[in-house]
Amino acid sequence: MLITTPNLAKPDETYARLIATHDGLSEGESHALNARLVLILMNHIGDDMVLAEALRLARDPGAV
């Protein structure tokens, strides 16, 4: 099951780190970084059902 309830211990810090990771990158480089990040996280999660849910939710955030 995809976790949609709060699961980050320090949401502000984690979010800031995500933004900071993109510091100094062009838009194209940022897109490439995001693509790599998605792939890395997908592999970490591994579970097909969870990933399918996440993809659905990302495509249509209204569909929770």
Next chain:
Amino acid sequence: MKHDVPERYALAFRLYPYAKSPDQDAARPVRHKAVVVGGGPVGLATALDLGRRGVPVVLLDDHEGAGLGSRALCFAKRTLEICDRLGAAGPMLGKGVQWNLGKVFHDNRLLYEFNLLPEGGHAMPAFINLQQPWFEKYLHDAILAAQAEGAPIELRGKNRVDGVIPGEDHATLEVMTPDGPYRLEADWLIACDGARSPLRNMLGLGFDGRVFEDNFLIADVKMKADFPTERWFWFEPHFKSGDSALLHKQPDDIWRIDFQLGWNIDRAKELEPARIRARVDAMLGPDVDYELDWCSIYTFQCRRMERFRHGRVLFAGDAAHQVSPFGARGANSGVQDVDNLCWKLALVVAGLAPDSLLDTYDSERVYGADENILNSTRATDFITPKTPVSKLFRNAVLELAETVPFARTVVNSGRLSMPCTYDGSVLNGADHPDMPARSRPGSPCPDAPLATGWLLEQLGRGFVLLAIGAEAPERLEADGLTVPCLQLDPTEALAARYLGGVPAAIYLIRPDQHVAARWDSYEEQAVAAALARAMGKE
């Protein structure tokens, strides 16, 4: 009066020169049990398999042998196993190049290497590289050998099929020869006439699917370079000879090179030898000596007929389905069609199985074709991404692959052809939950070494029972068949491949070496019921 059956392509081997048949002077069209149209790899294998199963068969082709130009190159283990059953694999292995090691590059960086590391204990290697004309020639050699032993096979060169009239219980063919036209009738007509299938068009049948908007230049070059026997694949190669490139070894010092050229190209210009040489030079470096052996430009399609059976007409090979070459599935899947069709047709012709058994040729091979189309579509989409975001992810995968192992499993430069398991087929019988998944009903039997020879050598003439460490009678007589039982001690390989978590097993094996059903002990009623089911009697 002399008529013309012109050659549409040059021949590599003239195998079955035209000879006038008495059928051509017959007052009425002569009726044959089975007629195969097309003498490519699929047609030749069909004639060979049917003939060896005792079904009289006539093969018609508008040429007299194997066409020049190598096309299919990679022949997979399952194809070799089928060819071995047909008596043709020996010379293929002798001539073919075996390989296990692959390298994947992006731009000028080596991303990673892979080793197919074939599992031990199989008679056939994972793959061989062999030019298609040789594959066809060896099938033809096996036909000659089978004919010498009395197999009722007849090959007719320069016999071009110009018309077909389907009937209730037969089909009539209009055939053109150098001595003029004649007609002949077939109880069963097997259309193996290739991707452009004239028979499919004459019957007005559709062939829908996807065209990939890309052109691939295939250049076979002859060189004495001491490159290792490996498969090298480049994404966006630094030598800029194409958006992707492939280098692969063939027999006789020939190397297959593929360049992806994109969609909007000037074909004639790209085929100029000087231009091709410029691309090859950029790839191989300036000091490599080579000759261009054969070159061609292809666009690829993934498509299939909705149904492979139309009454008395059965479609097989490229005539029925077409895939992009990534993953080498064209000829390999066509040979699996043959494997699936011929035993069924032989049982129906002998009156031992109902006509409806042939409907399972359609259902099982449509399933196989869809699997191949899915795999080769995915590979093609990875190699030639269709949208900017798809390219973004593709390149992200490539970037990660150099350092992060998981990404290597996502890189797709063609998933090599694996045999089809007919999951969910109506012919499948009982399964056992504690036995290995790889040998479940519907799957092709994994090979294993026996005290002398190989397991697969014992399978494939008809139905067979395997009793592995289990008690069973010597044979089962049922449904007009005698099914012999092969008693085997559970060696390590047999236990791993067939027993899994059980101490003993009974397997019912189909004539195409696929598993029909399996149990942990012999019970005559259950086995007989599974046999009836596998013969389409349910």
